Amino acid sequence: MKEKHDYERARRYGMVIDLDKCTGCGACMVGCYMENNVPFKPDETNKLDSINWIRVYKLNNGKPYPETEICYLPMPCMQCDGVDLHGHSPCVSVCPAVATDYDDDTGIVSQIYTRCFGCRYCMAACPYHARKFNWWDPVWPADMKKALSPDVSPRMRGVVEKCSFCFHRYQLARNKAYFENRQNEPLGEDDYQTACAQACPTGTITFGDLNNKAHAVHQLKTSPNAFRLLERLGTNPKVYYLTAKNWVRRQGDNYLTDEEPGKLKQKR
Amino acid sequence: MNGMPLIPAGVNRCSKRRFAFWMAAVTAVLVWGVYAMFLIWYKGLNQTRMNDAYGFALWIWADLSVIALGGGAFFSGFLTYIVGKDKLANIINFAVIIGFICYSSALLILTIDIGQPLRGWFIFWHANVHSMLTEVAFCLSCYFAVLTIEFIPLILENPRLAKKPFLNHLTHNMHGVMPIFAATGVFLSFFHQGSLGGVAGVLYGRPFAYREHVFIWPWTFFLFTWSAAACGPCFTILGIWLTEKITRKKLVKQDVIRLLAKISGWMIITYIIAKTADTLYWAFVTAPSRGFTLMDFYSSPTYNIGLLFIEIVLCGFVPGLILITRKGRENAFLLMSAVILAVMGVSLNRWVMVLQVMAVPLFSFDDWFTYMPSWQEVATTILPVAYGLIVISLAYRYLPVFPQEQELNPID
Numbered sequence: 001m002k003e004k005h006d007y008e009r010a011r012r013y014g015m016v017i018d019l020d021k022c023t024g025c026g027a028c029m030v031g032c033y034m035e036n037n038v039p040f041k042p043d044e045t046n047k048l049d050s051i052n053w054i055r056v057y058k059l060n061n062g063k064p065y066p067e068t069e070i071c072y073l074p075m076p077c078m079q080c081d082g083v084d085l086h087g088h089s090p091c092v093s094v095c096p097a098v099a100t101d102y103d104d105d106t107g108i109v110s111q112i113y114t115r116c117f118g119c120r121y122c123m124a125a126c127p128y129h130a131r132k133f134n135w136w137d138p139v140w141p142a143d144m145k146k147a148l149s150p151d152v153s154p155r156m157r158g159v160v161e162k163c164s165f166c167f168h169r170y171q172l173a174r175n176k177a178y179f180e181n182r183q184n185e186p187l188g189e190d191d192y193q194t195a196c197a198q199a200c201p202t203g204t205i206t207f208g209d210l211n212n213k214a215h216a217v218h219q220l221k222t223s224p225n226a227f228r229l230l231e232r233l234g235t236n237p238k239v240y241y242l243t244a245k246n247w248v249r250r251q252g253d254n255y256l257t258d259e260e261p262g263k264l265k266q267k268r
Numbered sequence: 269m270n271g272m273p274l275i276p277a278g279v280n281r282c283s284k285r286r287f288a289f290w291m292a293a294v295t296a297v298l299v300w301g302v303y304a305m306f307l308i309w310y311k312g313l314n315q316t317r318m319n320d321a322y323g324f325a326l327w328i329w330a331d332l333s334v335i336a337l338g339g340g341a342f343f344s345g346f347l348t349y350i351v352g353k354d355k356l357a358n359i360i361n362f363a364v365i366i367g368f369i370c371y372s373s374a375l376l377i378l379t380i381d382i383g384q385p386l387r388g389w390f391i392f393w394h395a396n397v398h399s400m401l402t403e404v405a406f407c408l409s410c411y412f413a414v415l416t417i418e419f420i421p422l423i424l425e426n427p428r429l430a431k432k433p434f435l436n437h438l439t440h441n442m443h444g445v446m447p448i449f450a451a452t453g454v455f456l457s458f459f460h461q462g463s464l465g466g467v468a469g470v471l472y473g474r475p476f477a478y479r480e481h482v483f484i485w486p487w488t489f490f491l492f493t494w495s496a497a498a499c500g501p502c503f504t505i506l507g508i509w510l511t512e513k514i515t516r517k518k519l520v521k522q523d524v525i526r527l528l529a530k531i532s533g534w535m536i537i538t539y540i541i542a543k544t545a546d547t548l549y550w551a552f553v554t555a556p557s558r559g560f561t562l563m564d565f566y567s568s569p570t571y572n573i574g575l576l577f578i579e580i581v582l583c584g585f586v587p588g589l590i591l592i593t594r595k596g597r598e599n600a601f602l603l604m605s606a607v608i609l610a611v612m613g614v615s616l617n618r619w620v621m622v623l624q625v626m627a628v629p630l631f632s633f634d635d636w637f638t639y640m641p642s643w644q645e646v647a648t649t650i651l652p653v654a655y656g657l658i659v660i661s662l663a664y665r666y667l668p669v670f671p672q673e674q675e676l677n678p679i680d
Binding site for chain 1: 312313314318319320321322323324381382383384385387388390391393394395396398399400401402405467470471472473474475556557558559560561564625626630631632633637
């Protein structure tokens with residue numbers, strides 16, 4: 001008999017990204033490319049068919065100099081919990097071949113490349129454009145092939161890929177915990193970190209288990225400055241953002257003219 | 269046996285030379301499409317201009333449109349075999365051929381549209397029962413099988429084939445059980461047409477497409493089924509009209525066309541009233557609850573509010589009102605205008621529910637996404653049109669498609 005899942009006790013890995021700290025250096029993107037064997041094109045001018053598991057957007061407050069303000073917003077896959085936190089994230093429920101799945105143990109949305117047949121319905125469903133299609137066969141110049149990570153399978157032409165919160169690192173951390181006889185203990189914050197969080201020089205990205213009180217993200221997500229992107233759609237992302245700037249927060253979602261960010265009743 | 273005529277008795281057909289010339293012209297277009305298709309299969313979807321924002325584009329629109337327009341087959345079958353509108357038996361062959369072409373085209377387009385065509389069977393083998401596409405794939409395939417079964421007796425009525433006793437008996441028996449297949453077709457169509465509505469309607473991350481509460485189930489599902497049943501027959505009428513113009517013959521009596529047009533008119537009117545209710549709830553309740561106003565979805569020069577007017581009023585209420593009035597149906601110009609508007613309307617609805625969904629920006633720091641298809645996409649979308657013309661031409665020449673043709677065009 002299938003056991004009813006306890007959503008409160010389960011691990012829910014997530015991120016808190018402090019936008020007021022981000023300098024837009026792009027180290028998170030570079031770290032991600034290297035860690036996850038993300039392919040690239042000889043000419044990356046057209047961002048609409050570039051593959052990146054985390055992308056840094058540049059926002060501005062729309063005001064002329066000298067009142068202009070800039071904000072850099074790193075956007076990985078939001079690893080949505082879906083409506084009512086049941087794991088029915090926008091992409092998972094639409095995939096016709098179960099090539100993407102919600103892991104109840106970690107809350108991470110997976111992508112099974114060898115199962116995906118490239119219908120792109122998940123891309124149509126994702127409001128964050130977190131999912132990327134392999135329009136070309138991946139080609140790494142000369143010796144770069146030797147630098148590919150053996151822990152992450154490269155993807156072939158015609159399938160969708162996306163950020164996995166470096167899930168292979170989670171698996172390695174679990175293996176390590178097993179050999180150290182810690183398999184029944186929850187993983188520590190340092191046991192499992194994503195490449196982007198480690199690559200960030202300003203400490204913008206904090207990663208951990210949102211349900212674990214010992215992890216920094218547990219507290220950070222409750223900050224009055226915390227918000228999530230397009231929260232009103234009901235996707236329940238596990239990536240939180242922090243900012244003290246109201247104009248940034250306003251651009252993170254859609255509001256009618258008489259509505260104010262932070263003052264709407266939200267489901268968390 | 270070889271001496272027996274291939275062309276049905278009692279009807280006139282153009283010369284072999286003229287027919288060959290016409291077929292060569294259409295085949296040239298077909299070959300162009302087939303070349304583009306192989307280019308895409310060989311080199312991949314980088315041959316298109318789709319991108320990560322426009323994952324669904326021209327092909328998915330073409331798919332949804334041909335399935336809606338092919339809806340004339342299931343609805344005509346329903347009216348003829350289940351409701352008992354015997355008069356419509358005079359167009360049912362043609363409706364089945366149109367349906368067969370539309371559904372086979374839809375399946376072909378789907379195999380071009382997927383990134384890994386050799387894994388296409390995963391949709392059946394690793395089926396996710398929660399996905400609308402899974403239901404569409406299953407019902408589409410099953411209904412295509414039904415349409416093939418419905419088409420076979422007509423093929424067997426070719427004079428040379430009909431002379432064979434076994435085939436003759438087979439045809440006779442298949443005609444006898446056709447109401448069962450018509451009912452199966454209605455059942456399957458009800459599901460996949462509805463699920464096609466659900467494809468966009470369930471995308472809760474896309475507020476332009478998303479419908480909630482009663483407006484997703486059963487409303488959106490019924491809207492898609494209803495619109496296909498309403499506008500599919502109009503496409504059948506348009507096909508008959510074009511065939512009559514090309515062959516310069518009257519092939520179906522006007523009272524048959526008017527009956528189908530009248531039923532279609534009432535279907536369109538009821539559909540468009542329901543669609544209006546859906547639009548109002550979406551515009552004034554669903555979208556604002558997610559921070560959008562109606563005009564946020566129509567602020568692009570391409571996707572402006574005029575589209576909504578064209579879809580609902582010009583291509584909805586106008587043809588509906590024309591077709592439900594006797595004067596409208598009896599005036600040939602008004603009748604055909606209404607039929608064309610209805611066909612445009614349902615195609616526009618599918619366009620909006622596919623391409624506009626992708627185009628609408630969800631972040632204020634994003635712009636509207638644009639897309640212009642490549643020649644390979646255009647060629648593979650025109651491919652089914654050429655294929656359809658070939659099937660109709662062959663069917664018209666060699667099969668008794670129109671039972672009233674002899675009576676309307678007596679040979680001296």
